[in-house]
Amino acid sequence: xxxxxxxxxxxxxxxxxxxxxxxxxxxxxxxxxxxxxxxxxxxxxxxxxxxxxxxxxxxxxxxxxxxxxxxxxxxxxxxxxxxxxxxxxxxxxxxxxxxxxxxxxxxxxxxxxxxxxxxxxxxxxxxxxxxxxxxxxxxxxxxxxxxxxxxxxxxxxxxxxxxxxxxxxxxxxxxxxxxxxxxxxxxxxxxxxxxxxxxxxxxxxxxxxxxxxxxxxxxxxxxxxxxxxxxxxxxxxxxxxxxxxxxxxxxxxxxxxxxxxxxxxxxxxxxxxxxxxxxxxxxxxxxxxxxxxxxxxxxxxxxxxxxxxxxxxxxxxxxxxxxxxxxxxxxxxxxxxxxxxxxxxxxxxxxxxxxxxxxxxxxxxxxxxxxxxxxxxxxxxxxxx
Amino acid sequence: xxxxxxxxxxxxxxxxxxxxxxxxxxxxxxxxxxxxxxxxxxxxxxxxxxxxxxxxxxxxxxxxxxxxxxxxxxxxxxxxxxxxxxxxxxxxxxxxxxxxxxxxxxxxxxxxxxxxxxxxxxxxxxxxxxxxxxxxxxxxxxxxxxxxxxxxxxxxxxxxxxxxxxxxxxxxxxxxxxxxxxxxxxxxxxxxxxxxxxxxxxxxxxxxxxxxxxxxxxxxxxxxxxxxxxxxxxxxxxxxxxxxxxxxxxxxxxxxxxxxxxxxxxxxxxxxxxxx
Numbered sequence: 001x002x003x004x005x006x007x008x009x010x011x012x013x014x015x016x017x018x019x020x021x022x023x024x025x026x027x028x029x030x031x032x033x034x035x036x037x038x039x040x041x042x043x044x045x046x047x048x049x050x051x052x053x054x055x056x057x058x059x060x061x062x063x064x065x066x067x068x069x070x071x072x073x074x075x076x077x078x079x080x081x082x083x084x085x086x087x088x089x090x091x092x093x094x095x096x097x098x099x100x101x102x103x104x105x106x107x108x109x110x111x112x113x114x115x116x117x118x119x120x121x122x123x124x125x126x127x128x129x130x131x132x133x134x135x136x137x138x139x140x141x142x143x144x145x146x147x148x149x150x151x152x153x154x155x156x157x158x159x160x161x162x163x164x165x166x167x168x169x170x171x172x173x174x175x176x177x178x179x180x181x182x183x184x185x186x187x188x189x190x191x192x193x194x195x196x197x198x199x200x201x202x203x204x205x206x207x208x209x210x211x212x213x214x215x216x217x218x219x220x221x222x223x224x225x226x227x228x229x230x231x232x233x234x235x236x237x238x239x240x241x242x243x244x245x246x247x248x249x250x251x252x253x254x255x256x257x258x259x260x261x262x263x264x265x266x267x268x269x270x271x272x273x274x275x276x277x278x279x280x281x282x283x284x285x286x287x288x289x290x291x292x293x294x295x296x297x298x299x300x301x302x303x304x305x306x307x308x309x310x311x312x313x314x315x316x317x318x319x320x321x322x323x324x325x326x327x328x329x330x331x332x333x334x335x336x337x338x339x340x341x342x343x344x345x346x347x348x349x350x351x352x353x354x355x356x357x358x359x360x361x362x363x364x365x366x367x368x369x370x371x372x373x374x375x376x377x378x379x380x381x382x383x384x385x
Numbered sequence: 386x387x388x389x390x391x392x393x394x395x396x397x398x399x400x401x402x403x404x405x406x407x408x409x410x411x412x413x414x415x416x417x418x419x420x421x422x423x424x425x426x427x428x429x430x431x432x433x434x435x436x437x438x439x440x441x442x443x444x445x446x447x448x449x450x451x452x453x454x455x456x457x458x459x460x461x462x463x464x465x466x467x468x469x470x471x472x473x474x475x476x477x478x479x480x481x482x483x484x485x486x487x488x489x490x491x492x493x494x495x496x497x498x499x500x501x502x503x504x505x506x507x508x509x510x511x512x513x514x515x516x517x518x519x520x521x522x523x524x525x526x527x528x529x530x531x532x533x534x535x536x537x538x539x540x541x542x543x544x545x546x547x548x549x550x551x552x553x554x555x556x557x558x559x560x561x562x563x564x565x566x567x568x569x570x571x572x573x574x575x576x577x578x579x580x581x582x583x584x585x586x587x588x589x590x591x592x593x594x595x596x597x598x599x600x601x602x603x604x605x606x607x608x609x610x611x612x613x614x615x616x617x618x619x620x621x622x623x624x625x626x627x628x629x630x631x632x633x634x635x636x637x638x639x640x641x642x643x644x645x646x647x648x649x650x651x652x653x654x655x656x657x658x659x660x661x
Contacts, residue, residue, distance in 0.1 A: 009395045009532060017533055019501060021460045022564070023553035023575060025530045164466055165456065177459045182579035184555060273502045273528070274457050286478045287506025288456040 002250040003205065003242070003307070010198020011278075013313060015306035018197040020177075020276045027184045032199040034104045039206060044103065051095045052210065055128065056085045058092075060211075062218045062366070067337040074353060074360040077228065078340070078369040079215050079244060088343065088371030089211060089240045090121035094190060096207035098125035101188035108132040108187040112162075112176040114141055114169035114236065115298035115345065116148025117371055118192030123157035125190075133157040136175040138168035141297045148375055166291035168300045169236075173275050193237025194305035197276030201305050205242045212247020215366060223364060230360065232256040233368035234348040235319065236263065236299035238308045240370035245317060253366075255317035257308060258352045260327075263292030265304040266312050266319040272303075279306040295324040295379075296344035298371075326351040328383060331373065343371035344379075397535045398542065400567050404604075405547040407448065407494045407522040407570040411605045411626075414447055420658040421571075421627025422618070423607055424634055424651055425498060427452040427468040428486065429477025435489045437638055440648035442491040445655030449491060450525060450629065453482050453499035460527040462582025464632040468639055479503050479512075483519040496523035496549065496570065501537070509540035516546050523547040523570035531564055538567070549573050552598055554590045562601055571605040574598050574625060576612060582632045583613035587620050595625035615657035622658055630654060 010016045010032075018028055038044040052058040060083050065076040081089035101109060109126050111133070113119030119135040126133030135152055139161040142149050152159050162171040173196075180189040194201045194208075220226045231248045233241035235257035245255045259267055265280040272281030274289050282290040282302035292302045311317035327344060330351035335341045342350065346369050353365055373380075404412060411421055424446040426438050438449055454469035454477050461469070479499070486495065497516060504512040504526065516524060524546050529537060534548065541548050547569035552561055554575060565572055576591030577584070591608045598606045608621045609629030618628045630651070637646045 018530070019528045019533050020530060021527050021553070021575075022530045022551040023555050023578060025532070025553075026555045026557060026560070164470065170457065174457055174459050178462070178580045181460070182577075184578060271505075273505050275459075276528075278505075281502075283502070283506065286480070287502045288473065288478075289502070290456075 003246045006198060006202050012307045012310035015279050015309040016198055016201055017278050018276060019273050019278065020197045021181055023181050024184060028197050028199065035100060035199055035203045038100050038103055044099065048096055048099055051099070052092065056091045056095060057083065058210065059214045060084055062215065062222060065338050068334065071337060072354060072357045073362070074357050075364040076353065077364065077366045079211060079366060081211060081240060081368060081370045082343065082372035086121045086124050087374065088117040088121070089208065089243060090118045090192060091124070092210055092243070093192065093204050093207040093239060094118070094121040094125045097188065097190045098129050098131065101131070101190070102129055104188065106186055106188040108183065109190045110134050110176050110179045110183070110187055111190040111192060112169065112172035113137050113192060114172065114300055115296065115375060116141070116145040116152065117298060117375070119159070120148055120151050120155070122190050123152040123155035126157060127155045134179065135159050136162050136172040136179070138162045138166070138172050140167045141169065144379055145297055145375060147378065168291070168297065170289065170291070170302055193239040194242045194307060195237040195275060195277055195303060201277065201307055204239055205246065205307065208239055208243030209246040211240065211243035211368065212245065215244055216247040219366065227251045227253050228366040229363040230254045230256055230365045232258060232349045232352065232365060234299060234345045234370065235259050235266070235304060235308060236301045236345065238305040240368050242305060242307055244368040249316065255311070256352065257317055257319045258349045259319055259321050260294035260296060260299045260348060261321045261323045262294045263299055263301055264321045265302060266308060267321045271309070274303060277306050279309045280304055295327055296348065298345040299348065320352045322348050322351040322355065326355060330354055331380065340369070341373035341377070342369060343373050344376045346370045395532070397531060397567060398538050400569050401542055405522060405545065405569055407496065407547045408604065410494045411448060411571055415605050415626050420622040420661060421447045421605060421607055422655060422658055423448045423450060423627065423629045425450040425452060425629060425631030427454060427465065427472050427635055428482035429454060429472035429475060430468050430638060433643060435485060436644040437647045438489050438491050440644035441651045442493045444648040444651035446493060446651055448494040448496060450496045450498045451482065451486060453479050453497055453503060455500040455503060458500060460580055462580040462632060464636045464639065465581050468635045471639070479507065483515055486519040486521065494523070495521045496525055497521050498525040501526045501529045504537060509537050510544070513541045513544035513546045517544050521546065523549055525549045525573060527551055531567055534567065551575050552594060554578060554594050561597060565598065565602045565604065568604060571607050572598055572602060573629065574606055574608045576608045576610045576621065579610065581610050583636065584611045587612070587617040591621050592624050595621065599624065615654045618654045619657040619661040622661060627658070
């Protein structure tokens, strides 16, 4: 199988949909139509490809980790999304959405951010295209990612703390949606992951398929078998994972998403509805959404993109969970063996490879290095002393 | 995956043609020349919330919306967010709120206003019958738009729960009749682009949406979101059949004004509506 378009009502299997206030329904419909139109328009595709190449620095390379591979007994390849402009895969989606927003005549972007990577990417795209940008960020995350807050401001964006609930990514999404309910006429909600109401999970995936497409071509040249045995990525909302999975869904490669133990929506396997979508969701016995707890602000999210729930339920992908302590180990190991300081998010995927190295012995693993670790250095300095 | 399950959202059952108990009650009052006032009270906020419900009913509310607090109320502004958070912190849940509701004899029709996940999680049939057994006759689920209402409506309609649909200023003309046709109890006209909360002046959009809806339906049309005081209530009810007041009431309750303050405020709004 390759990853297919969602159904007419925006579903991947039973997951997805469009659970939004009535005020936003026409905006979601308009966005869906505009995206369909743009995605089929070669001029739009060329314009986006040019931005991805000349501005974001694509294609990103694949790095073979010789020393790490030797240490683990597993051949590890990294797809270097950390080398993109702004330091993560987020720029792929944001350039696509900003270009689309402009095409739709919108003058303003709102966005939510967890670790700040999507916020920085959104602020960057807004600066590039001369748009206004407001980013909602949980108050807790603003403290632990102060550097990214400063970056966004430097780029001309307004950063607004989300003060309700857990004051992390979940609440930033609520605030961004509330803003959008009031400003929908001139504003595009630049959602940062493969989540939210239809068409976002599909549209954001499409903007990230470039990761999978490049990886597939690069692996074909690099590997004798052309296809890695395992493709792995961290999963919060799941955008970088779906991006790289999309290139291998129709192959024999095993697809493994890695969630933080404290934010394991797929791991718990209970469906729910929040933020416009039906998907696996961490919730209490009454259906109140629970707060996720993870060392990584970018994965501190109680839900997951609906297509991941679908891929898990049909068995095409599986989802593992790792602890903060395992992530800290992985963060240090990659830094030491390869000279690459990973973001805490992709360090989750590596933590799983390290833990399961015996089972993976002799196999080739392609890991999406979704972001660089500069933003996490201050936090790690505190933890490691 | 069967096609019907994959596209459950696309199948929207027709609403029953006969008005339910809740709508019947509002229609009778409206047809007698009265402007309708629906008050919103967050369930489970402080121990005295049943007294707030009674006080608001006694002060002249024609129906009461009981908010079942939800962790992520995306359609709500700061006041109702705070009320919900406080109630949740006090241990409120759908079960405690409905259990308590059973013991309140407010003497006016009751609706619940909550978010869809609480119904989805409990199961549609079970949630609908729990509401009915607690004396509730209508439900407002602001994150369940027309395209997604099917599975819930199929359980709620036969259970005697009337699902109130929201009609927003952003809806194109061809959409409104479909929203209205599916709406039971009343039609909830969203007064402005934005979430619940008080505003200094009545938004012009609230009169526009009320007029658009009155032109196409005989069902009671009530404007909510942004109706903040007695004067605005009277103003919007010149066009609409009445209004819903939530944040302005809950601000007083959150501030500790209690049943007395809540009742006094609703009495003031009632008087303005009666005088208009």
